[in-house]
Amino acid sequence: MSTVIESALNGVQFGLMLFLLAAGLTLVFGIMDMINLAHGSLYMFGAYLTAALVEPTGSFLLAMLVALLATAAIGMLLETTVLRTLYQRDHLSQVLATFALILIGNEVVRMIWGPQPRRLALPELFSGPVDLAGIQYPSYRLLVIGVGLAVALLLYLVVARTRVGMWVRAGASNREMATVMGVDIKRLFTLVFGLGALLCAVAGALLGPLLSVQVGMGESILILAFVVVVIGGIGSIRGALAGSLMVGMVDTVGRTLVPGALGTVFSPSVASNLGPTLASILIYVLMAAVLFWKPQGLFPARG
Numbered sequence: 001m002s003t004v005i006e007s008a009l010n011g012v013q014f015g016l017m018l019f020l021l022a023a024g025l026t027l028v029f030g031i032m033d034m035i036n037l038a039h040g041s042l043y044m045f046g047a048y049l050t051a052a053l054v055e056p057t058g059s060f061l062l063a064m065l066v067a068l069l070a071t072a073a074i075g076m077l078l079e080t081t082v083l084r085t086l087y088q089r090d091h092l093s094q095v096l097a098t099f100a101l102i103l104i105g106n107e108v109v110r111m112i113w114g115p116q117p118r119r120l121a122l123p124e125l126f127s128g129p130v131d132l133a134g135i136q137y138p139s140y141r142l143l144v145i146g147v148g149l150a151v152a153l154l155l156y157l158v159v160a161r162t163r164v165g166m167w168v169r170a171g172a173s174n175r176e177m178a179t180v181m182g183v184d185i186k187r188l189f190t191l192v193f194g195l196g197a198l199l200c201a202v203a204g205a206l207l208g209p210l211l212s213v214q215v216g217m218g219e220s221i222l223i224l225a226f227v228v229v230v231i232g233g234i235g236s237i238r239g240a241l242a243g244s245l246m247v248g249m250v251d252t253v254g255r256t257l258v259p260g261a262l263g264t265v266f267s268p269s270v271a272s273n274l275g276p277t278l279a280s281i282l283i284y285v286l287m288a289a290v291l292f293w294k295p296q297g298l299f300p301a302r303g
Contacts, residue, residue: 002135007256008249009132013141015248016148020203021221022228022240023155024196030235031171032189034083035091037098039200039225040218041105046071046201047208047217048113051120060123064205068198075197076190083193084186106215115215120208144206151202152241159237168192224251227283231290233297242298250286254279 025039046067053063082101086094126140159165167188170178179185204218211217228247232239259275266274290298 003256004253005132005135006137007253009137009141009145011249011252012245013145013148013248014252015245016145016152017203017207018221018224018228018248019148019152019241019244020199021225022232022244023152023237024192024199025225026229026232026235026237026240027168027192028196029229031168031175031192032087033175034087035094035098036083037095037222038078038101038105039196040222041102042071042075042197042200042218043204043221044105044109044216044218045074046204047120047213048109048118048204049201050205050208051118051213052113054120060121064202067205068201071201071204072194072198075200076194078197079190079193084189087189102219109215117212117214120213122209140209144210147202147206151199155199155237164191224283227287229297231287231297233300236297236299239297239299246286247283250282251279254282258282 021039021043025036028034028036028039049067049070050060050063053066054060057063057066078101082097086097089097122140123143126138126143128139129136130139130142131137159168167178167183170181170183171185171188171192175185224247228240228243230243231246232241232243255276258279259272262275262278
């Protein structure tokens with residue numbers, strides 16, 4: 001039971017980090033109607049900038065704050081100089097152009113920080129475990145869960161309760177009508193893209209101590225972020241949160257329970273190799289089941 005509870009907490013933590021990626025991605029996709037494969041590169045930049053700034057600043061928090069602002073600036077600069085020229089192009093052109101940005105981003109990281117993975121140490125204050133009803137659980141993972149929940153709540157309040165959020169919802173529902181009603185779509189696009197880049201940097205900075213900070217780290221998690229967007233519904237923050245928690249729980253709990261279940265049928269070596277693969281497949285089975293039930297996703301913005 002303790003293993004299941006710990007896996008469930010890990011699933012919530014991973015799901016909330018996926019939400020930070022998927023929230024920006026679904027806003028960009030839902031409002032701009034643009035497929036941005038370079039979204040994962042901003043996640044990578046956030047992790048690398050945090051790792052590079054921890055030592056000179058002497059503070060994980062200060063390094064993270066500077067990395068967030070720098071990544072948001074990179075995202076807005078990228079939107080105004082490159083991506084703005086792709087809005088009127090078809091999705092194939094957007095995919096090819098943003099895939100090229102992935103390759104360029106990887107090479108820029110190699111030139112600046114080298115090809116070897118970088119180590120991002122845990123903040124000293126959160127380096128130990130805490131006792132949760134008899135379970136020793138890492139305090140840093142609880143911090144990640146808390147930050148993820150706080151950012152999700154703040155993002156909901158911004159989107160649902162502020163004038164800027166009203167413009168974002170209007171742009172996601174009907175871009176042409178929002179333009180007619182006086183919304184500055186170009187400025188809105190830049191703001192949304194900068195917000196998405198900042199959320200990516202939050203995920204990269206927080207996952208850096210748990211995962212390896214290395215070149216290409218954004219590609220694998222970007223696939224899961226797209227799965228979350230499809231499950232939740234394009235343009236929906238609520239859908240991104242629901243989809244990310246579902247994917248995080250299925251992935252993490254599946255990697256814990258599936259090998260154990262297979263161990264009752266196969267040898268331990270076969271179960272240990274086959275279990276993680278089947279657990280990864282369960283994510284796409286979940287996506288297929290949701291799309292069969294609701295083809296537009298759980299909470300489509302245009303529903």
